[in-house]
Amino acid sequence: MDYARSSWCMSNGDDDPADASGEADAADDAEEAGGAGESTDAAAAPTLPDEATEESLNEYLDEIAERLDDAETEADLDDIDALLDDAEDGLDEADLPEPDEDDEDADDPRGDLEDRIAELRDGVEEARGPYAEDVIDAIEAAASTLEDTEWTADGRDDAADAVDAFVEEASESVAVDAFPEHDDLDELIAALDAVAEAVADADLDPDADAETIAALIDATDGLEAGLDDAEEWDDLETHEQLRAQGYYDVLGHYKDFPVEWSALKEHEARGNVDxxxxxLNSLESDFMERHCLEAFERMGKRGKTEASLEELLGRAEKRDQFAIRILGKMAAEEATETLVEFVSEDSNPQLQKIVFKALGEIGAAEAVQPLADQLDPEGDTEDLVRPHAARALGLIGDTRAIDPLADALAEDDSDDVRAAAGWALRQIGTREAIETVAEYADEHSFIVSTEAEKAEQSLDAASATA
Known part of the structure; x- marks a missing residue:
């Protein structure tokens, strides 16, 4: 027989009167000896028959509910948990009717009793505490809020005031030695950590120190409310955020409309990437987004910073063609790995063209072989795209591209591809590359022969200066 039934069951009427008297005396002794944290009502615990029925289980749970209403200590709640364990055991052993599966409205005694036990379990948990651990958790949450939030100047002062008030209030309950400086966020966080440590060191008992814990909980509620009320950047309107961060400071007066555009032009001229x-990140406007990106494109390498690269790479990874074009203008080697992955995307020729050019402007040696593969006339790359691959190889200028470019110049059916290959070989600029192009001076295709004539001129100029 489990603990609740064997230890807490009342007499069924068959016990010896002396035993009953002894139990009464034991109860009196328990009441006299009982202090904070000890259950003193064990003799009044409800009983459950060995063969429980729906009715007896409901009566048993009714009595447990009454005990829950009267519970004053953690020990009382522990007793109720034990009684609920007993109820679950009794329910498992009870022979209760099963509901009719074909009738959705049929009674389900077992399910109803399980729900009652679960509700009482929840009630026990709700009645527990608060504990010192709850105070510490609340303090740690406030410290995280303080550290992770982007405060305005006024908001930072208000947050600091909230911490000061909390430390002062908490020091009335536990021994705290913390005097935070308002101008140092780390000092404010350290002050909260000091209070949390003091609470832990106090070893507060949920029963004996209930008033102290409640006072600390009230103090943490005040801290949380103070931080909630303190002004964050997100609380400001967009133009207020921009004004607070000095975005409009470059303007002597507002000129073009919108004024954000006027300021953008000035920031571009001054190279103010941030x-x-x-x-770009604050203004929810397609107009301003386009102008911000165009500013970066015009700035080229001047606009390349760690922050701008992170922004543009994030966009490029989503196949944003404008961002890819800008990365090329920036000669951003950091973008090479991402862009090489897009080289073979034959289903998107426009993306390929932009990627090829960007890789060429970057001078990405890692892209030589992937780009050379796109010259293959037997491949899937469109004729309109392959000239861009050839030109990208010329911009990169790697001598490994000479052979595939020479093959394209000699064998490709597209004059555009051949002319682009000739141009690329001239950009690589070695004598071998230029001589390869010069051989086609009598070519029937005007655009190919033009490249060959320029190659001959380069060779003549080199001979004249030799």
Missing amino acids: MILLA
């Missing part, structure tokens, strides 16, 4: 990024 301010252009601020506008």
Whole structure:
């Protein structure tokens, strides 16, 4: 027989009167000896027959509910948990009717009793505490909020005031030695950590120190409310955020409309990359987004910073063609790995063209072989795309591209591809590459022969200066 039935069951009427008297005396002794944290009502525990029925289980749970209403200590709640364990055991052993599966509205005694036990379990958990651990958790959450939030100047001061008030209030309950400086966020966080440590060191008992814990909980509620009320950047309107961060400071007066565009032009002229990024990420406007990206494109290498690269690479990874074009203008070697993955995307010729050019402007040696593969006339790359692959190889200028470009010049059916291959070989600029192009001076295709004539001129110029 489980603990609740064997230890807490009342007399069924068959016990010796002396035993009953002894139990009464034991109960009196328990009441006299009982202190905080000890259950003193064991003799009044409800009983459950060995063969429980739906009715007896419901009566048993009714009595447990009454005990829950009267519970004052953690020990009382522990007793109720034990009684609920007993109820679950009794329910498992009870022979209860099963509901009719074909009738959705049929009674389900077992399910109803399981729900009652679950509700009482929840009630026990809700009645527990608060504990010192709850105070510490709340303090740690506030410290995280303080550290992770982007505060305005006024908001930072208000947050600091909230921490000061909390430390002062908490020091009335536990021994705290913390005097945070307002101008140092780390000091404020350290002060909260000091209070959390003091609470842990106090070893507060949920029963004996209930008032102290409640006072600390009230203090943490005040801290949380103070931080919630403190002004964050997200609380400001967009133009207020921009003004607070100095975005409009470059303007003597507002000129073009919108004024954000006027400021953007000035930031571009001054090379203020961070301010252009601020506008790009703050202003929910297709108009301003386009102008911010165009500013980066015009700035080229001047616009390349760690922050702008991160922004543009994130866009490029999503196949944003504008961002890819800008990365090329920036000669951003960091983009090579991402862009090489797009070289073979034959289903998107426009993307390929932009990627090829960007890789050429970057001078990405890692892209030589993937680009050379796109010259294959037997492959899937469109004729309109292959000239861009050839030109990209010329921009990169790697001598490994000479052979595939020479093959394209000699064998490709497209004059556009052949002319682009001739141009690329001239850009590589070695004598071998230029002589390869010069052989086609009598070519029937004007655009190919033009490249050959320029190659001959380069050779003549080199001979004249030799």
